[in-house]
Amino acid sequence: MKPVRSWGRLSSDPHYAFGLNNPFGVKSIVCHGTRKGVAHGMGRSYGDICLNPEGALWVTTGLDHFIAFDDSNGRLVCEAGVLLRDIQRLVIPHGWILPVTPGTQLVTVGGAIANDVHGKNHHILGSFGDHVQSVSLIRTDGEIIQCGPHEKADWFAATVGGAGLTGVITQAEIQLRRAPGPWLDAETVPYANLNEFFCLADGSEADWEHTVSWIDCITGGGGRGLFMRGNPTSDGERPLPRQRKLTMPVVPPVSMVNQFSLRPFNMAYYYLKKWQAKRVITHYEPFFYPLDNLLEWNRIYGPKGFFQYQSVVPREAGQDAVQAMLKEIARSGDGSFLAVLKTFGNRQSIGMLSFPQPGVTLALDFPNRGDHTHRLFERLDAVVREAKGRLYLAKDARMPRQLFEAGYPRLTEFIKYRDPGISSSLSRRLMGS
Amino acid sequence: MNNKKRIVVVGATSAMAEHCARLWLAKQPVDLTLVGRDAQRVERVAADLKVRSPQSEIRIVQADFFNPGAISATVENIFQSGNVDIVLIAHGSLSSQTDCQEDLEACCKTLEVNGVSPVLYAEAFAKQMERSNQGTIAIIGSVAGDRGRKSNYIYGAAKGLVTRYAQGLQHRFEGTGVKVVLIKPGPTDTPMTAHLKASGSKLASVEGVVKLIVDGVESGRLVVYAPGIWRAIMLVLMHIPNKIFNKMDI
Numbered sequence: 001m002k003p004v005r006s007w008g009r010l011s012s013d014p015h016y017a018f019g020l021n022n023p024f025g026v027k028s029i030v031c032h033g034t035r036k037g038v039a040h041g042m043g044r045s046y047g048d049i050c051l052n053p054e055g056a057l058w059v060t061t062g063l064d065h066f067i068a069f070d071d072s073n074g075r076l077v078c079e080a081g082v083l084l085r086d087i088q089r090l091v092i093p094h095g096w097i098l099p100v101t102p103g104t105q106l107v108t109v110g111g112a113i114a115n116d117v118h119g120k121n122h123h124i125l126g127s128f129g130d131h132v133q134s135v136s137l138i139r140t141d142g143e144i145i146q147c148g149p150h151e152k153a154d155w156f157a158a159t160v161g162g163a164g165l166t167g168v169i170t171q172a173e174i175q176l177r178r179a180p181g182p183w184l185d186a187e188t189v190p191y192a193n194l195n196e197f198f199c200l201a202d203g204s205e206a207d208w209e210h211t212v213s214w215i216d217c218i219t220g221g222g223g224r225g226l227f228m229r230g231n232p233t234s235d236g237e238r239p240l241p242r243q244r245k246l247t248m249p250v251v252p253p254v255s256m257v258n259q260f261s262l263r264p265f266n267m268a269y270y271y272l273k274k275w276q277a278k279r280v281i282t283h284y285e286p287f288f289y290p291l292d293n294l295l296e297w298n299r300i301y302g303p304k305g306f307f308q309y310q311s312v313v314p315r316e317a318g319q320d321a322v323q324a325m326l327k328e329i330a331r332s333g334d335g336s337f338l339a340v341l342k343t344f345g346n347r348q349s350i351g352m353l354s355f356p357q358p359g360v361t362l363a364l365d366f367p368n369r370g371d372h373t374h375r376l377f378e379r380l381d382a383v384v385r386e387a388k389g390r391l392y393l394a395k396d397a398r399m400p401r402q403l404f405e406a407g408y409p410r411l412t413e414f415i416k417y418r419d420p421g422i423s424s425s426l427s428r429r430l431m432g433s
Numbered sequence: 434m435n436n437k438k439r440i441v442v443v444g445a446t447s448a449m450a451e452h453c454a455r456l457w458l459a460k461q462p463v464d465l466t467l468v469g470r471d472a473q474r475v476e477r478v479a480a481d482l483k484v485r486s487p488q489s490e491i492r493i494v495q496a497d498f499f500n501p502g503a504i505s506a507t508v509e510n511i512f513q514s515g516n517v518d519i520v521l522i523a524h525g526s527l528s529s530q531t532d533c534q535e536d537l538e539a540c541c542k543t544l545e546v547n548g549v550s551p552v553l554y555a556e557a558f559a560k561q562m563e564r565s566n567q568g569t570i571a572i573i574g575s576v577a578g579d580r581g582r583k584s585n586y587i588y589g590a591a592k593g594l595v596t597r598y599a600q601g602l603q604h605r606f607e608g609t610g611v612k613v614v615l616i617k618p619g620p621t622d623t624p625m626t627a628h629l630k631a632s633g634s635k636l637a638s639v640e641g642v643v644k645l646i647v648d649g650v651e652s653g654r655l656v657v658y659a660p661g662i663w664r665a666i667m668l669v670l671m672h673i674p675n676k677i678f679n680k681m682d683i
Contacts, residue, residue: 071487090485
């Protein structure tokens with residue numbers, strides 16, 4: 001057994017890890033195990049969705065082979081452990097791009113499907129599952145299920161965003177999107193309060209493919225921030241940015257994000273970026289994946305790890321709910337540097353347990369300060385519940401079961417598709433098995 | 434005939450061989466022949482490489498690894514479609530030392546697959562390359578072949594055989610157009626578990642090791658330690674007197 005952590009580094013419990021190194025051998029590992037397991041890709045989800053202490057982890061990163069790519073129509077077939085990074089690097093020179101990508105490209109295709117990840121262009125292109133044409137699942141009883149939007153659509157709806165609980169995803173077919181190249185025309189616009197944020201968001205949706213914002217939840221009264229928007233551009237060839245990778249070399253004894261560092265840091269970041277705010281042509285990597293060049297950045301939160309709290313609340317309640325959450329955070333004295341505020345488009349997700357829904361999403365991370373942090377979360381939960389919102393499973397390590405059940409009304413429908421041989425910490429915590 | 438560099442990889446389904454191939458293809462389109470035992474698994478590798486480099490020509494050869502006659506025929510066949518610029522001989526399997534001690538069958542398999550078979554392949558390629566007086570033979574040995582120790586001496590003995598063999602072959606081809614490169618990787622993380630490694634473990638990543646191999650083959654170095662630090666480590670280990678070495682728990 002070996003200790004395995006998820007991205008939040010909240011636990012380091014022992015797991016029986018099995019590498020799924022070739023697709024022909026998956027069945028023999030997944031079907032004949034004595035203990036229940038769950039698929040595990042890059043371990044980039046923050047909480048316990050990819051963990052299964054004392055049980056099996058089926059590590060999918062060895063399933064890293066492309067199977068076919070048709071340059072003429074942008075259809076890509078690959079194994080589930082292929083990284084989004086490798087897809088981008090393969091297809092962008094051919095004039096294609098992943099239609100939807102999350103804030104890191106160091107995740108597997110299987111993980112992107114199982115969490116139905118979203119990106120900065122949700123208002124135009126929805127979430128990752130919207131572009132998947134077909135998925136192969138291996139169930140622990142040996143059955144192989146091929147599903148997609150037009151084939152066993154019920155299985156597909158359960159599997160997209162299904163937290164890996166419907167079977168092990170081994171292969172997928174993705175419809176890529178035309179892209180003029182690796183460049184984006186991007187602009188940063190500072191906003192002073194939430195009113196301005198919502199005006200910017202609404203005003204940008206029609207003309208900008210990508211929108212997102214960094215929100216300063218602590219200084220300046222909370223609620224000011226930087227709105228970033230971008231569009232793909234074919235504007236000229238220019239030299240590629242130099243790749244400089246830094247690694248956070250150690251786990252500091254205490255979190256480097258704390259009440260002393262956060263205020264000056266947030267203030268400096270806000271003003272620095274405000275002065276620099278302008279329109280630039282940028283490469284897709286720093287635009288989509290600003291943290292990917294700082295390897296193991298999750299270590300800055302110290303040995304106790306950190307939580308990420310991501311909610312979505314419907315638009316009617318949105319502004320008040322976000323304001324209320326910011327107020328609670330300011331009152332707690334805890335805070336978050338990586339705070340992201342974004343509006344989702346007006347579309348329902350495919351998956352029964354997909355996170356995105358029409359409204360506004362706020363993502364915040366908090367160093368783990370034990371009870372203090374949990375009490376803050378309870379107050380944030382109350383705001384989310386009141387606003388009829390939900391929390392994102394890929395980020396969650398602690399939400400109460402009632403909040404999960406209230407936020408995900410298709411849960412009872414989903415349960416029928418679960419694979420009885422698959423279990424994770426998250427599934428036991430929120431679904432009882 | 435085309436003018437692409439012609440590369441043959443024996444043991445194409447090994448993680449190291451496959452990553453070497455990916456790197457070669459990323460540099461420029463090549464004419465690549467993949468030799469393996471399990472056709473299904475070699476086809477998986479070939480399909481992936483074809484997607485990564487559509488301009489490359491990729492052929493598959495299913496072959497026996499132990500029958501000398503079959504090996505000889507396989508290699509002759511490969512040369513029938515032209516000379517080979519680089520052959521990477523990469524097959525092998527890291528078996529458990531205890532299995533080898535318990536079961537002579539396992540012991541024999543370990544010696545054959547890691548020692549005898551790579552040597553037979555190299556010898557078959559040497560014969561062909563000598564005729565054309567050009568080409569590079571790259572063989573994957575191991576730091577385990579530098580000195581025997583209790584935790585893996587059967588595997589180490591097989592890799593030691595490869596080391597001695599490569600030395601002799603280098604001697605034989607000195608001053609000719611044929612180059613022989615012996616690669617000695619240290620313990621390497623397989624890609625499948627790299628990110629799961631417990632903190633503190635210092636295994637090298639397969640991508641880093643592979644870059645050293647490809648660069649070493651390119652420049653025709655005699656011995657490539659990958660990562661390079663193993664040259665120093667093994668230099669020290671090889672000079673520890675037996676009396677002391679044999680008391681060490683390594």
